[in-house]
Amino acid sequence: MDSGLLFSFLAVDLLLVCVPGADWAYVIATALRRGPVPRAVAGLVCGYALHTALAAAGLAVLVAGSPKLLTALTAAGAGYLLWLGWGVLRRPAVPSAAEDTADVRGCFLRGATISGLNPKGLLLYLSVLPQFLTLRGAHLPVPVQTAALGLLHMGCCAVVYVAVGAVSRALLSARPAAARAVARTSGAAMVGIGAVLLVERLTTV
Template identity: 30%
Template sequence: MIGIDAGLGIAAVALAMVLTPGPNMIYLVSRSITQGRAAGLISLLGVAVGFFAYLLAAVTGVSAVFALVPTMYTAIKIAGACYLLWLAWNAIKPGGQSAFSPKDLPIDRPRKLFTMGLMTNLLNPKIAVLYVSLLPQFVDPAKGDIAAQSLSLGLIQITVALTVNCLIVLTAGSVSSFLARKPTWLRAQRYAMGTVLIGLAVSMAFDRTEAAAPRQ
């Protein structure tokens, strides 16, 4: 059973990361603007399958990490904090490009849309690090079954990510047009996300919680 703090923590991380421009957001926005909302939603379905593939791997992998090498907790925590700081820098650095400046994409059939959404997510380093470095930090071996906790936390992350991405697909055209006319809002969005990521990174780095020995 996960605690409320862990659930809210992974939800906050998931929200900050899904709102930070990356391969998934760029592809979904570009696809939605180029080919319409239906194409964006089909692509999002592929992204969803990619999330569940990562979660399946994490449920097994996280259990193995805590069971075999509990001391990796600190290393994973530091790696996760560093990655959040890197994302924050990319959000606020001068010349950063918005995901709502879409790329031109060819018109594709539904099967290819699904496959491209799936592959974009599976090859997204941000998602890989989320499951490898960040998810384990919200698992508390003292609370019982590690795999069950990982599954619950992963489902929270997927729910947040898919909800936000669905809203992005449905509003991509309108948001892109608005931000093109309001560069100040675009900068504000980047700095807000950068600030949230920095706060999460600092909190994570200075959290003195230690990983307890896993139950047998």
């Protein structure tokens, strides 16, 4: 693949990953409860691995070409985002003094579900990523290019989300009021994004 395309995709991808959303809210909540942040991040990355596999198999193109299927997936993701955001607003994460080591498997599965249904992930794989593929005269087949870009996205997510977890635990653990404010802001952002996506998608049917 062309190195210029790779760096361009990396810049766009980092910008998207660094925008707070459902993934950030989950990592911050896990960090404040002193849960296993690496396991939560691994779950999030695993969800994007599924996106990558489906995109490399050509299903992303199929979904993008089927308005009804795209609407259903986006609506499901937006609805899940609304549900998560409302839950965060009702019960914002607060710093915990004791380490939460319970339900480690559940922590991983929740992470995979959140990223798997994240509308931002659908946007990336269905709208952004295809723009960086070389369709003609490429040395690598399109599925291989798709897998490479997907792996690059997964690597960005891993690095950024581990850093978010570490910074959240370090800066917010001793500041309950700030932790609640950050959690509520994340919840409000998820509700807002989910509502906009849902209304936008349903009104374009």
